[in-house]
Amino acid sequence: MSVDESHGRGGAAVRPTLRTLAAETGFAVATVSRALANDPKIAESTRETVAAAAQRLGYVPDRAAQRLRTGRTKVISLMLDxxxxxxxxxxxxxxxxxxxxxxxxxxLTVFPQTVGGDTLAPIQHVVRNNLADGVIFSRTRDDDMRVRFLLERGFPFASHGRTRGPAPHPFVDFDNDAFAHAATMRLADKGAKSVCLISPPEPYTFAGHLRAGVRRAAAERGMTVTIPEHLSIDSPPEQVSAWAESLDPVPDGFVFPGEVSYLATAAGLRRRGLEHGRDYHAVIKVSSSLLSLVDPGLDQIFEDIREAGRLLGESILGAVGTEKGAMPEGVIYAPVVLYR
Amino acid sequence: MSVDESHGRGGAAVRPTLRTLAAETGFAVATVSRALANDPKIAESTRETVAAAAQRLGYVPDRAAQRLRTGRTKVISLMLDxxxxxxxxxxxxxxxxxxxxxxxxxxLTVFPQTVGGDTLAPIQHVVRNNLADGVIFSRTRDDDMRVRFLLERGFPFASHGRTRGPAPHPFVDFDNDAFAHAATMRLADKGAKSVCLISPPEPYTFAGHLRAGVRRAAAERGMTVTIPEHLSIDSPPEQVSAWAESLDPVPDGFVFPGEVSYLATAAGLRRRGLEHGRDYHAVIKVSSSLLSLVDPGLDQIFEDIREAGRLLGESILGAVGTEKGAMPEGVIYAPVVLYR
DNA sequence: GAGAGATTTTGTAACGTTTTAAAACGCCAT
DNA sequence: ATGGCGTTTTAAAACGTTACAAAATCTCTC
Structure with missing residues (x-):
């Protein structure tokens, strides 16, 4: 017999409420409520009695009632782009x-980006209508409207990625600078004289980190750096592919912040008869093991997105748990080098 | 001035409630409630007055209160695997x-599969604790515990994939039979004499559909069929890859129900010096444009997962909207052939 | 001009919880 | 016994909404 089986005395399973527990134990509803909340002003003995009854009847508090009474939703919203x-x-x-x-x-509830790319609107909607206790979003910008809005309202959040602004806030970010630096060093070790970075669009903070990392390493190793404008990791693959095909001169080293831009670029270069490992080197940031299948020789550096999610979860739970405004802590997770 | 800006008279924005609207319009709370609900027993004029006030004050109903009162959560849960x-x-x-x-x-709320692969537990949790009005899940089996449980409880749901059981229920399914048939025909057209299918694990309903489609076409075209046991699309890529490398004899045609199994198999075959297009043919079911990048010559058939989601959404909204038990309708969406 | 009938509005009671302030209880010193 | 104090319990109100039954208002018809 399962623990949360319906104990209905023959009829349809009726969800036990505080009232049920009160009747069962002989205490008042208020007492039961506080006993379950582990209020220290409740006698130890009654706490046990109530806990036992709750366990026995399979009591589980009604979220709607709690939310109505306390104003806390016990919901975190993920803004999906x-x-x-x-x-x-x-x-x-x-x-x-x-x-x-x-x-x-x-x-966890999930909100889509409204079409048109307005990234603030869904967050405003959630905040204004009290749809969650905290929000999570990604693709953070140097100067991010969402961060500004949420800080101003004192609404708990954690972002994937940092801002450049002076106001601290909870975030979780991959060390893109370290990745880019390590990747470029690797290219130098392989003998590359020039390095080309397919960058994220400028406004995203991590674009700056990637560029900085590449430039620093290139300076250390005397390599030339090219970063194509009018082209980003968000460009349609066909466009990236076409760009690669018409590249002149062709760099002998590439840093790719994602799988797709690599595949697109490699496709373009391949059409020109250029092959990875022979005509150029590449280091790719991956978040899956997929690329190893298409080419086991690829130099990959792993970004653990699942870990990012875990950290974001811990971060936001901390933020909603503590008193308003406390602990704007950021955490940075590290690249995992897969080559060699 | 934005439409849902706070109209607070100087102080902190206080969310307007039905009571606010009642005071504002001079009607009773009950009247306001029903006016907003478009109750036909409410005079047209008051409906307009109330609607105007609601609009002006930026009223938006409190979900918690509605949920507590009505028992309806206005939430759909997606079971994620x-x-x-x-x-x-x-x-x-x-x-x-x-x-x-x-x-x-x-x-939309998202529930993870509890580790250990118990697929029923999270659904029971949602149903028993009234955490949603309907659930969505995928990877449906011939005889599916979840379907049985939900039908028995009369709880609205829509599944991605069908069951084989006699009881009808709302589902959205890809026409895997048609895909497999078309794929195999294509292989025959390319001159293949044998066809090998990497199948999903047996219990999933769509495994049967895929096998049937392949077998039917193979029979029509006089091809031999092999379906490796102890191997499925869920096998780790390394295992698939190793299997491919040791394959003997090597079929000259393959049907892949997903990108990953193709990449793994191709990697294994490549290590033996076998190349796609020359030594074997393949038709792959894809849900992204990624494979075109790694090999533009690949024969692909597209399954539109976004469309599946859309249909599931419509389906579940229909199911929670209508009276209990009505309209167990299933919908099947079609493959999109990309080759030629 | 009064009553019947239809239309429209409203007061009240829930839904299940937490919180505030007050009541009950036990115990000890007077 | 009485009062006082610390501990434990409780009644009642509130959160914002909907639903039921009853009240109020309007519209006819005789």
């Missing part, structure tokens, strides 16, 4: 997030 | 789902 570049991003992020939230009593 | 095989599955499915739910007032 389509990621063309990072394979399995959504899946891994959600896995990490829900993993961190298991047992916390919090639920 | 990790899909190694289909690239971008989660992302696309959620995009489709949320797209279909926009404007419906429903929210």
């Amino acid at each position: 389509p990621h063309h570049e990072i394979l399995g991003f959504t899946n891994h992020l959600i896995e990490g997030l829900t993993g961190a939230m298991v047992g916390s009593g919090y639920h | 990790p899909h190694h095989e289909i690239l971008g599955f989660t992302n696309h499915l959620i995009e489709g789902l949320t797209g279909a739910m926009v404007g419906s007032g429903y929210h």
Whole structure:
């Protein structure tokens, strides 16, 4: 007999409420409520009695009632934007997030980006209509409207990625600078004289980190740097592919912040008869093991998106748990080098 | 001035409630409630007055209160299981789902599969604790515990994939039979004499559909069929890869229900010096444009996961909207042939 | 001009929880 | 016994909504 089986005395299973427990134990509803909340002003003995009854009847508090009474939703909202570049991003992020939230009593709801790319609107909607206790979003910008809005309202959040602004806030970010630096060093070790970076669009903070990392390493090793403008990891693959095909001169080293831009570039170069490992080298940031299948010799550096999700989950739970405005802590997770 | 700006008379923005509207319009709270609900027993004029006031004050009903009162959560739960095989599955499915739910007032929450692979537990949790009005799940089996449980409880749901059981229920399914048939025909057209199918694990309903489609076409065209046991699209890529490398004899035609199994198999065959297009043919079911990048010559058939999500969304909204038990309708969406 | 009938509005009671302030209880010193 | 004090319990109100039954208002018809 399962523990949360219906104990209905013959009829349809009726959900036990505080009133049920009160009747069962002989205490008042208020007492039962506080006993379950582990209020220290409740006698130890009654706490046990109530806990036992709750366990026996399979009591579980009604979220709607709690939410109505307390104003807390016990919900975290994830703002979803389509990621063309990072394979399995959504899946891994959600896995990490829900993993961190298991047992916390919090639920995860997902809000789509409204078409037209307005990234602030869904967040305003959530905040204004009290649809969650905290929000998570990604693709953070140097100067991010969402961060500004949420800080101003004192609304808990955690972002994937940092801002450049002076105001501290909770975030989780991959060390893109370290990745880019390591990748460029690797290219130098392989004998590359020039390095080309397919960058994310400028406004995203991590674009700056990637560029900085590449430039620093290139300076150390005397390499030339090219970063194509009018082209980003968000460009349609066909466009990237075409760009690569018409590249002149062809750099002998590439840093790719994602699988797709690599595949697109490699396709373009291949049409010109250029092959990876022979005519150029590449280091690719991956978040899946997929690329190893298409070419086992590739130099890959791993970004653990599931871990990012886990950290974001912990971060936001901390933020909603503590008193308003406390602990704007950021955490940075490290690249995992897969080559050699 | 934005339409839902706070109209607070100087102080902190206080959310307007029905009581606010009642005071504002001079009607009773009950009247306001029913006016907003478009109750036909309310005079047209008052409906307009109330609607105007609601609009002006930026009134939006409190979900918690509605949920407490009505018992309806206005939430749909998506049961998430990790899909190694289909690239971008989660992302696309959620995009489709949320797209279909926009404007419906429903929210989407996501529940992870509890580790250990118990697929029923999270659903029971949602149903027993009234955490949603309907659930969505995928990877449906011939005889599916979840379907049985939900039908028995009369709980609204829509599954991605069918069951084989006699009881009808709402589902959305890809026409895997048609895909497999078309794929095999294509292989025959290319001159293949034998066809090998990497199948999903037996219990999943779509495994049967795929096998049937392949076998039917093979019979029509006089091809031999092999379906490796102890190997499925869920097998780790390394295992698939190793299997391919040791394959003997090597079939001259392959049907792949997903990108990953193709990449793994091709990697194994490549290590033996066998090349696609020369030594064997392949038709692959894809859900992204990624494979075109690695090999533009590949024969691909597209499964639109976003569309699946959209259909699932419509389906579940229909199911929760109508009276209990009505309209167990299933919908099948078609393959999109990309070759030629 | 009064009553019947239809239309429209409203007061009240829930839904299940937490919180505030007050009541009950036990115990000890007077 | 009485009062006082610390501990433990409780009644009642509130959160914002919907639903039921009853009240109020309007519209006819005789």
